[in-house]
Amino acid sequence: MHWLLAARRNRPQPPLPPPHLLPLEEQSVAVNQTGIAQPAIFSASYALAKRLEHLGIKPQRMVGHSVGEFVAACLAGVFSLEDALRLISFRASHMQSLPAGTMVAVRIKEEQLLPKL
Numbered sequence: 001m002h003w004l005l006a007a008r009r010n011r012p013q014p015p016l017p018p019p020h021l022l023p024l025e026e027q028s029v030a031v032n033q034t035g036i037a038q039p040a041i042f043s044a045s046y047a048l049a050k051r052l053e054h055l056g057i058k059p060q061r062m063v064g065h066s067v068g069e070f071v072a073a074c075l076a077g078v079f080s081l082e083d084a085l086r087l088i089s090f091r092a093s094h095m096q097s098l099p100a101g102t103m104v105a106v107r108i109k110e111e112q113l114l115p116k117l
Contacts, residue, residue, distance in 0.1 A: 035096035038067050042088045045071040046081070 045068060052058075062072035067088065074084040106113055 033096060035092045038092035038095070039085070039088050041067045042071055042084070046074065046084075049075055 045064075049059075049071065059075075062076055064070070064072040070084055070088055073079065074081055079087070
């Protein structure tokens, strides 16, 4: 959880207002911010899964990526919905407070990469 360690070094920004309370022209910008996007993705994914469950479609196994992992864990009973929402909120606000960065995919073996770092 490197994001957690990084977040402890930086003070989190104040929470963002819910997008529907922002002026219309700012709403599309707000939803692209991690602090708003992650809780929204979690909520929509969880709601969809519960709707499918209500219709009788129940998974035998679950897997997710990023926020989806939290949804799958919550649905599997690893933690309660309330705890999941707290965790996603914490994660999103702290990730939002980190400086902007980039990602890169490196398609070589670890042994080849380590000497170059």
